[in-house]
Amino acid sequence: MRTTARRAVQAVCVLTTASLLAACGAGKERPSEDGTAVGVTDTTIKVGAHFPLTGPAAPGYSEIPSGHQAFYEYVNDAGGVHGRKIEMVVKDDAYNPTNTSAVTNDMILQDEIFAMVAGLGTPTHRAVVQRLNDDGIPDLFVSSGSLQWGDDPKKSPMTFGWQPDYEIEGKIIGKYVKENMPDAKVGLFLQDDDFGEDGEKGARQFLDSQIVDVQKYTPGGSTDFSPQMSSFKSKGVDLVLGFNTPSYTALSQIAAQGVGFKSKWFYSNVGSDPALVGGLLASMTKGKIPAEQGVKLMDGMMTTEYIPGVDAPEDEWVKLWQKVWDNYSKKGDEKLTNYRIYGMSQAYTFVQALQANGKDLTRESIVETLEKEGGSFEGPGLAPFRFSEDSHMGISGTSVVEIKNGASEPLTPVQVTDIGDAPIEEDDSAASDAPPSSGIPE
Amino acid sequence: MQQFLDTTLGGLVLGAVYAAFALALCLIWRSTRIVNFAQAAMAMVTTYIALSLINADVPYWVAFVAALAAGFGLGALIERVIIRPVEGKAELNAVILTLGLFMVLHGLTAITFGVQHRGFPAPVSTNAIEVGDTSIGITPFGILSIVVVAVVMAGLVVLFRFTDLGLRMRASAFNGEVSRLLGVRVGRMLTLGWALAAAVGAVAGMLIAGGDLVNPSFMDPFVIYGFIAAVLGGLDSPLGSVIGGLILGLSLSYVTGYVGEHLAPLVALGILMVVLLVRPSGLFAAAAARRV
Amino acid sequence: MFAVEELSAAYGPVKALNGVTFTAARGQVTAVLGANGAGKTTLLRTVSGLVRSTAGTVKLNGKDITRTATEKLTSYGLSHVPEGRGVIAELTVTENLRLGGLHRATGSEPMPVGRVFELFPRLGERREATAHMLSGGERQMLVIGRALMARPSVLLLDEPSLGLAPRVVSQIFDLLRGLVQTEELTVVLVEQNARSALSIADHGVVLNLGKVVASAPAAELAADEQLRHAYLGF
């Protein structure tokens, strides 16, 4: 009996202690119920997102939330949206889908967010889409170009894309290559998940016969891509299309040089930021080259562009971002980068949606607003959103550019299309949208 | 054919680095009969120290020497403070202790230096060498890596075979009590063994980091690959460690190049199990069979 | 001269040495005898600091060396030769000998390895062999030779006859006797094989249960039949 009692007492003690400890850890009050939905009060809106603040995808991408936060501060200081200030919770998932699932759980149950805004990554966000939709939580402007965010609104009614999806990017790149480099032997360098798969799908619409080799990598796996580059080299590849994240652009370049593989390179927009990749390259090569010189290592690479970036300081949008960044960047964050611009551009769209929604904000209403009005939002995007009841796909087009001295020089005008066999058409109409003078969407 | 050659050369460079790492494990095993599962984390710390210096515009080779010195000091410190109490105790204790050390060093580095991926420069070019107009799949940095490992290996051979200090260290490792009776300061020798091993590990870290991105996890694969290379050669034999490293490097390079990178750890596991179950004393150990 | 006074040591609660006192004169062999477990090996280990003494003193040429760190003793001229298995099996014969010469008595001349090979020609023949390949007798020669490399004035020998054939034992004892004379050594010889030990010893000390029960010239002990039967087993 003594052992029995003692063991029972032990077990009970453990449990009680655990629950007590847990109770003090999670002892946050539920938000007041004044608002119309979870995460919304009369004066606040709480949103959240998962980003890779650490891990292999962190270079570049970890800067995106600071863009969001700067723009929300800017809006909040101007009185917020319908009297509500926007608060953003940012959680690190290290680009590991399992972590994404865990931190999303925390954001839903512990932080009680109203909506997920700009959660980043194809493999990562894929892990939580079902969950967010099951629980009826708006999942807006996913920071990824995978098709699954918007191609089936019936399956994922709460989820909306934002940037051009990888399929249309692949299509536009494919068409450009087919028309301008018809003899190129193309190698695909793909992230081994839906990201790479969607890009490949688009590119193959035009380049199926030109693709001679496909090599993949696992984010978080080996960082030595010599074997992949050797394979390209032995297959005689002279143009590589990369659907990969920025650090892998740098690593593939280093590996190519290491095995003496020479080629033209065409990286998807998400992996091509010259400042970031140039900086990484500079730090990895012989001796220490200043980052500015590292940017030169990117010269001649091709990529796509769908929002104006830091290389166009005279653009009205970039001027706005610069102004916001100058006033609202946190200490320690240095200069404005393309990733911060990306974040601010997304934040702009979110504020636009909140404005259009009006004062009565619910999880259903924001979705309805986007479906009804999102297609006509004017913003920094060079092409319009495709939001409607039948599609939750984001920006509908991009231009093809070549990188020179860290800046992009357009090779084509903005080309607009949609997934599937929709035709590719030139359409510059959205490229001339200008921000309102207040900088805050009306 | 070209690809085979490139893969082979890549495997040799990789193998040289595994060899250096296995050598470090072997040194510690010889002196204290402990497998140091924290070796990779220790090398990672010293590499970060070097990176901080390089980013402060210290010349590469000065930073290289600093990493070595830091490794030496770290190894000595760890042996004195943490390992000494478990020397000669149940072997499970030392295993758990070094695993704990691995986690602590990992986390502390992440807190101190941040978890971002950062570029690490190489002292010489990382571009393939060109002969005529074909390029071969080896870079000056790769050649340097092989040379450095060979020099370290030769240095250790000279130390152990031909110097009194080396003789003292070997004697302490093999029979502490008798060595003490002969006047050898055994404790100091064991500390020196760890220090040397950590310095060799630091060299390996520098070679792995060069021309690559580093983050606090960049050495993690070496926890297992270094161990496998060392076991392959028989944990006791420095020469065996080097050959074990080369074999493992080549095998993994072929697997990655022709089958898929994701299978590399599985193949490594297969190699390890075959060696442990079929030839437990390693492929090259002359010593009598040992218990695994 | 080497002297032990009232030396005591214990393993936990078990007293292994209980106030042992004796002296070993220069140029003589002093045999320490007794049955298994009498405390002979403990005596040597306590002198060397491998076992911590609880009381008493050890003096070497008048200098108190009680509780000196084991590593320092060779520099004072005291060499402890462990049992024959005390070769470092992984090192070669030459390496074992070199190791012995690294930490010599302070102020002494280094001894060339060749000198040991002169004393033990058998070792010279096997100089490059790894020690674990040696026979028992060769190992015993090696540990004695290795101890001599340190130029000791006092040599503590632990059971040199253990596990050796009688012929080899007498060979080694003869050598030892010769060394005492040529090198002016003080030898403390711990032996279970009392008959052989007394045959070369000048003086004998008999231990039982950690205490000295007799201390007398070797010839006297060998003649004391009662003592022999009670403690020495012959």
Added chain:
Amino acid sequence: MERLRSLLRPVTSVPLARHVLVALIALVVAMAVIGSSSQYLQTRYAEMAYFAIAAGGLTLLTGLSGQLSLGHGALMAVGAYAATLVLERAGGETLADVFLALLTAIAVCAVVGVVVGVPAARLHGPYIAGATLTLAVAVPRLANQWEALGGEQGLQVPVPRASELPAWIQDLIWFFTAVEIDQYSFLAYLGWLLLAITFVALANLSRSRVGRRWRAVRDDDVSAELAGIHLGRARVVAFTVSAMCAGLAGGLMAMNVRLTAPGAFTITLSLTLLAAVVLGGLGSLTGALIGAGVLAFLPHFATDLGESLGFSATQAAEVTPVVYGLVLMLVILLAPAGIVGSLRPLLARISSRTSSLGATKEKTP
């Protein structure tokens, strides 16, 4: 009190009955705590339950049979994938699907446990550590080999819907807790129920002849062998039982995380499991439970602590592994018996003092 004791004697004198009694009491308390917790805490309790099951298996292996496994993360992966594949095909929304999935996970892991356990039984110390560590790295990468396993981005796990549960369960839970069951509380209840069953089974096993054999092997394998214990067999059985626990834990983890991907089964997972059992005390099931509680709740405290020390969020997240590592080192250096082992003499003293009035047994020296 005396009457109660005599009333209970038939129960308490049989180990199995005693274990069941303890488990029932603990389970009732657990249910009450879970029922009155927020959804967020319920997910933490569910996490604690599956960590405890895995740690229980590991502590049995390491503490009782003296074998170390750093590969339990890999075994959890096997269990998680097995359960996920079953749930995917079965629909995964009913209770029957859930149990089918978990049983499959256990069965598959039993097979894997034998396959791994046979060679592992021949290794010791650093060798088994290195080999199982390699296993922990290698196995999750298999997901990249077969498309059915979903590659790096993993497989989504269908989660049982609370509304699909049999009505009697819904009523039972409502009756006890006055709260409607939802999927969060369901997973927490399920986890604790299975935890209780697992621990009763493990406690019984360790008290049985099998358990005594394991201890004999751990303490002195040579004399155990001389005493006629088949060394290899005893070790393989221990490894298999332990693997089955890991499989069950993996299956539960899949349902809780709702995603099964290789990124979940890192070296760190295996090492934190080790930290849990070392912290609690090798061989102690209570210790495993405490260790699992630490695993489930510490990260949040440690992160908060780190942030209050002025670290950034990403730095603060690293405080947890530092704590685990320190725990491993300090326990080995200062208190090799772990928490429970170190407190045991203290507990024994207290209980012998309090019960000395009525106790008839002599005190143990």
